[in-house]
Amino acid sequence: MNTHLLSLLGGRLLVALFTLFVVSFVVFGATQILPGDVAEVLLGQAATPEAVAGLRAAMHLDDPAILRFFYWLGGLVTGDLGTSYANNMPIAQLIGGRLKSSLQLAAATALFSVPIALALGITSAMLRGTLYDRAITTATITVISVPEFMVATAGVLIFAVWLKWLPSLSITRNVDSFGELIRIYAMPVFTLSFVISAQMIRMTRAAVIEALNTPYVEMARLKGASRTRIVLRHALPNALGPIVNAVALSLSYLLGGVIIVETIFNYPGIAKLMVDAVSTRDLPLIQSCAMIFCFVYLLLITTADIIAILSNPKLR
Amino acid sequence: MSEKITSSWTGADDALVEHAIRRGASRRDLLQMLMAGGLAASAGSLVLARASTALADTPVKGGHLKAAGWSSSTADTLDPAKASLSTDYVRCCAFYNRLTFLNQGGVLQMELAEAIGTEDAKVWTIRLKKGVTFHDGRPLTSADVIYSLKRHLDPATGSKVNAIAKQMVDFKAVDPLTVQITLAAPNSDLPTILAMHHFMIIADGTTDFSKANGTGAFVCENFEPGVRSIGVKNKNYFKPGGANLDSFEFFAISEDTARVNALLAGDIQLAAAISPRSMRLVESQPGVALSKTTSGNYTNLNMRLDMAPGDKMDFVTGMKYLLNREQIQKSALRGLAEIANDQPVSPANIYHNKELKPKAFDPEKAKFHFEKAGLLGQSIPIVTSEAANAAIDMAVLVQQAGNAIGMKFDIQRVPSDGYWSNYWLKAPVHFGNINPRPTPDILFSLLYASTAPWNESRYKSEKFDQMLLEARGSLDEAKRKEIYGEMQVMVAEEAGTAIPVYISNVDAISSKLKGLQPNPLGGMMGYAFAEYVWLEA
C-alpha cells in the first residue's frame, strides 16, 4: 500500500509540474495578447519608426513567439528571469524583496485566520441551528460583503486617524521591536483575514454538517459516542478533503489578490509589482510574477489534493 | 448656489486676502523677469492656511521627512531625461541641480549657472558656479553640462524633451567653467527652458542610473523603483547652509483617501495633490494645512481633426460650446480650478491672453453646429479613463448636456493601465492631461506646432508655426506678448483641444512642516520641496 501511496503522490507532483508548464505557455500567450507594442511603450514619445524597428530587433521581438517562449522558458529553468523592460534592472532583484514581504504578510494572515476560521466553522457545525451558529453565519456574510477597500479605509480611519493606536502605513525604515512588528501587521492582517475567513468558515461548516449526515456517523451516534468525539473522530476526517480545498483556495488569494491592501497600507508586495508591470507592459516582469502566483497556487492545491487523498482511506 | 460652495470651503476668504498680498509683493519682481521671459509673478498661486507664518519662521535644522506623492511604479527612474512623473521630478530635484530654476514667484534664478548671457538669442554663453562638486567628489565642469544637455538629442536616451532639446545644435566648452550653446534659431526663452526638470545636470559619462550621482542637496541613499527613495543631506552642498532636513523619504500612496489618512495619522508630513473632496476632512482636522497652486495643469477633451467626427470643424466648435465649464469647476473639481479658454497658456503666465473669453455654455449653439456637421442624433464615442484627472466626471457632464439637445455620447471607460500609450493621441475623441510648462513656447512646440510630438488634435497651421518661430526669436517683449496672444486665439478657435478649466493642485501638509511655498512649475514647490522645507520640533 505504501508504494502505491508513494506512486500516487509522485504522480500528483508530476502532474503539478506539467500544469506549471501549461500555465507558463498560457501566461506567455496572455502577455502577447495585451495591447500596446512593447518597443513603442518603452520609447514613449521618442518612438520613431526606425527606433521602434531597431529596438524590436535588439529585443528579439521579431522572432516567432514560440521561439521566444522557449527562450524565456529556458531562462526560467536556469534561474534567469531576465531584465525588466521598464528600468533594465534584473527581474530577480525587483522581485526578491517584495516577494519576501508578500510571503511574510501571507504567512501572518494564514497563521492568524486559518485556526480561527476552522474553529468557528467546526463549532458552528456542531451547534448547528443555535443562536451561536446563526450569529456566526450572519457575521461571516456581513464581513465578507463589505468591500475590502472599505474595511481597510475604515480601519485606518478608526485605528490610525482617530485613536492613533496603529500606523496607517506598513512601510517603515526599521522595525525595532516585536511590538512594533505587531502594530505594523495588525491592520493588513485583519483586513485580509476578513476577506479570506468567510469562505473557510462557511465551507468548513457545510462540509462537517454533510459528514455528520453520513451513515457511519449515524452508526457512531447509535453506539453512543459523545458529540465532540463524533465530530472530531468521525466527521472531520471525512470532511477534510473539501475543507483543505477551501483553505487552499482562500490562501491562494493572499499573494496576487491583495492589491487593495498593498495599495492602501502602502505595503511593498508582489501584487502591486504585477499591476505596475501590466501598466508598463513590462512583459518579463508580468511573466515572472504570474509564474510565481501560479507556482504558489499549484503548490497549495497540490498539497490540498494530497491531504484529501491521505484523509480518505478509500482514495488511497 | 455659490453660497454652498464657499461654505464648504472655509479657507476661501483667507485665500483672497493672501492672494492680493502676493500679487502686490511680486510686482516688484516683474522687471527682473522680463529678460528671462518667465511667468507671471502672481503665478496664480497662493498658500491657503498658515503660509504667511511659514514665511516668517526661521528654518530649523535636522529631522526626517516622509512625503507621499500619488503615483509610482517600476518605471520610476533616476534618469532626468526620462523623468515623466511627479515622483521622478521630486527625486531629480533632490539629487541633482539645474542650471537655472524658477522660484515661487515664477522668477528665474541661477542655480548651477553663475550667469547666462546672449547677444542675439541664438548663441548663449553659460558661466558655471565655482566649487560645485558631484556626490562622488568630482568637480562640476563644462563637460558635465555638455554631456547632460547633448544626450537629449540621442534617440537612444529616450528623452522626454527631445523635441525641445533639438534646437540646441552646437555645444562648445569655452573653458572648464564656460559653455557656449548655439541654437538652430534664436530663442529668448532658453534660460527658462533650462529650468525644466529634465535638464538636470548629471556627471559626464553617466550611463548607470541605479544610483544618482548629482550635485543636489541630498545624496541618494536608497532607490527602489515603485517602492520608495531615501535621500540624506549632502554635506558638501554648494549652496550655503544646504538642506534643512537631515534626510527625507518619498513614496507614493496612489489612493487619495489613504494618502490623506496617512497624513492625518501622522505617518507622513506631506500628502501631495489631495482630491478636492478630501478638503472638507482635512480642514476639520487640527495640525494640518493646505497649500494650493493653480498653474497650467489641465485635463482636456481632444478631438482629432484628421479623423471623424473631428474632421468636421462644426463638431469641434459644438463640443466647445457643450462643455459646461462652470459645472466642471464646481461639481467635478469642487471649486479647485479656474475656468479656461481652450488654450494651454494659463492665467499664471504673463503671456496669458485675457481678452480671449472662455466660450459660455450654450447647448443651442452646440446643437446648431452639430446639426451643421450632420452629426446630430448620431452616437459619438468618447474615450475616458481614471488616468486623466476628473476625465470621467467631465465625460459624464458632456453626456448629460448632450442628452438635453439630442446628441448622444457613448462613454467608453478604459483601463488607466496603458491609457497614455494606447488611447491618448490615438482615439478620435478622448481625454488628455497636460502638466504645467513654464513658457508658451514650450507648450506650443510640444502640443500645437505641426511637428509637435504631442499634437493631441493633429492641429496643423503654417501660419501658427511661423508665428511660433517669430516669437521665439524676438527679444521684444511687447511683440512676443502680442504674437502669443494671437496664437492663443488660433488654438482656441481652430485646434481640436477643448480645455475647460485649469486644475488647482492642493498639497496637504502637517503644520509642523514649514517653508513649503507654491511654485508655478507644479505642486510640492515645483517638486523641489525637499531642499527648502524644514520640520519644527
Place this chain on the structure above:
Amino acid sequence: MAIDVSPTFKPRLPGYRFNLTGWASLAVVITWAAVAVLAPYLTPHGVGDIVDLDYFGPMSAEFPLGTDYLGRDMLSRILLGARYTVGISLAATLIACTAGVTLGMAAAVSGGWFDAALSRFLDALNSIPSKLFGLVVVAGVGSSIPVLILTLAIIYTPGSYRFARALAVNVNTMDFVTVARIRGEKLGYLIGSEILPNIIGPVFADVGIRFVFIVLLLSGLSFLGLGVQPPEADWGALVRENIGGLPFGAPAVMAPSFAIASLTIAVNLLIDNLPQKIRDRSA
C-alpha cells in the same frame, strides 16, 4: 434554521416547511430583483444628473439617500445599480456554479484522463491573476455586459469545480455509488441522482459565498473598463467612487454598502434556510 434545533441528532421532519428567516430573506431577494427590473420607472432623478451643488449631501426629503461625490441623487443610482449587481452577479454565479459543479461531479465520477485533464486545465485557468485575465479579455473581445458576465463566470468556475470535485470524490467512494455503477447506470444518473443529493448542502453554501465574491469583483472589473460604463455603476463601484465620504459617514458610501450587505446576507440566509426537502435530499 429556526425550526430544526440540532437536526443532526434528531429524525428530520419531512416536507417543505419554510421558516421565518427563510421568508424574510426571500422577501429581500425578491424586492431587489423587482427593483432591478423596474428601476427605470422608480428613479426620481436621472442617474447621471447633477441635482445638488453640494457633494456627499445628507439624507433629506428631496434626496432620501443623500447625494454622491458629484452631487447626483444616490437613491436613483442605487436603484439603477441594482440591475447590474443583482442581474450580472446572479447570472454569473449561476453559470459559474452550474458549470463548476457539473464538471466537478463528472470528473470525480469519470476519473482517469478526463478528470486529470480537466483539473489541470481549470487549475491553469484559475492560477492566472484575475486582473491580467480581465485586461486580456478587454483587449481581445472588447467590453459588453455579456462579456462581463462570462468573464466573471470563467474566473469563478475553477473554484466551484475544485470544491465540488473534492466533495464528489468522497461520495464517489461510498457503497451506494459503487452499487449504482455496477447496476450500469449512466454518468448523468450517477451525478444527478447519486452524487448531487449528497453534496447539495455544501454546494449551496458555496454558491452563496461565490455570489458575494462576484458582487465584489464586479466593481473591480468595471474599473478595468469591462462592462458597466459610467454614468451607470454597480453597487461596489458606488461604494468605491464615494469612499472619500467615509470620514463624514456620508450616506453616499453607507447606502450602497448596506445594499450589498442586505442582498448578499439575504441570499446566503435564504440558502441556509431552504426547506429541508430541497436542502438535504440525501435524507
